[in-house]
Amino acid sequence: MEIIELLGQGEFSVEQIAEQTNLTIANASQHLQVLKQGQLVDINRQGNFIFYRLSNDNVFKAWKALRELGVERIEAVEKVVKEFRKSKFDFQSVTIDELIEKIDSGKVTVLDVRPESEYRQGHIASAISIPIGELSKRLKELPKRTEIIAYCRGPFCVYADEAVSILLKAGYKANRLNEGFPDWKLENLPVDVSIS
Amino acid sequence: MEIIELLGQGEFSVEQIAEQTNLTIANASQHLQVLKQGQLVDINRQGNFIFYRLSNDNVFKAWKALRELGVERIEAVEKVVKEFRKSKFDFQSVTIDELIEKIDSGKVTVLDVRPESEYRQGHIASAISIPIGELSKRLKELPKRTEIIAYCRGPFCVYADEAVSILLKAGYKANRLNEGFPDWKLENLPVDVSIS
């Protein structure tokens, strides 16, 4: 499930997948073979590297439907997430629809706080990239007056929470997107890719 | 999964569920307790009877997403379904969107071939009820000139296939809806209920 959540963002090599999930290469490969047999992922060989991707939108859709059902049914989960955000960060999140409105009105800066490699794979159109680890020292790149909406991988990704916390303390107007890039992509909303 | 598919149509008592799924009462009850603990179903007591229903639209949505992913991934399944319909009945099915258009244009009769108890629980607005078992002897209730679209429980429910086969042989113009009543209901399309 962790691998599917990750691949919701785009293509990744076995090494990258192993790194992100804290698995050994051999172990990640074993899991990927299972997913491949189940036709949930496809491969794309480029030289020595083999890149994995979800074989189809429906894979992420089904995973998302299950995840949402789980969150809804196990009220404890939702409670913990809300309490966590309330006590630690004290702010509410913005929905995808609300973000679209803000972008249309023009008075918003969209901030991608995932690792730069993931940003390059694809990101919300017009979003700028500052990985969470570099945010504190790169604050001057951000405008003080317009609102900043941070996002990362999905609803449980805390990078965005941390980013908002840092920004608020530094006097910026900030909030997080409740969902992540894969959810944005799934709805066929505008996406940019950095070609290397 | 069979029980969830069934409850996608509405409320059913334990006895009805046991009957539809060919389980003993005790066995059906055991399964229902599991579903209840997982908060996938809710109950509604009425006298001696306890009626079960899905606790939420998302339950059917998640089940549907998984089912569709499975059908798509296991190409053998889709192939069998298509071949079956082609060889045995020789016709293609109509999508929900196509049916809406046909209803709007006014020149269509919508036929519900499920058991009457299920029809009474809820059915496509303006659909008429003739359970599959009674269809052959009640043909005269149907118009010869306008097209007839039959439906039942879902994409794997063969009642609708049988109905179309019978109607075509009797000289009617007929086709089936690819999906079923639960799918129609999920999209908040017009539904009628027979109050008892």
Next chain:
DNA sequence: AAACTATTCAATAAATTTATTGAATAGATG
């Protein structure tokens, strides 16, 4: 209290599932 519906209990039965690793191997590149 009888009749009815549904749940619970206790027991039986069958069947792998899931995760992980180190070492060897495969496949591609230059």
Next chain:
DNA sequence: CATCTATTCAATAAATTTATTGAATAGTTT
């Protein structure tokens, strides 16, 4: 052929899951 990435193999380890039934019990109505 050396180097790099990824897969496969063989083994280890831990942990219940899933389905079913008959009999007793619980809960409601008349």
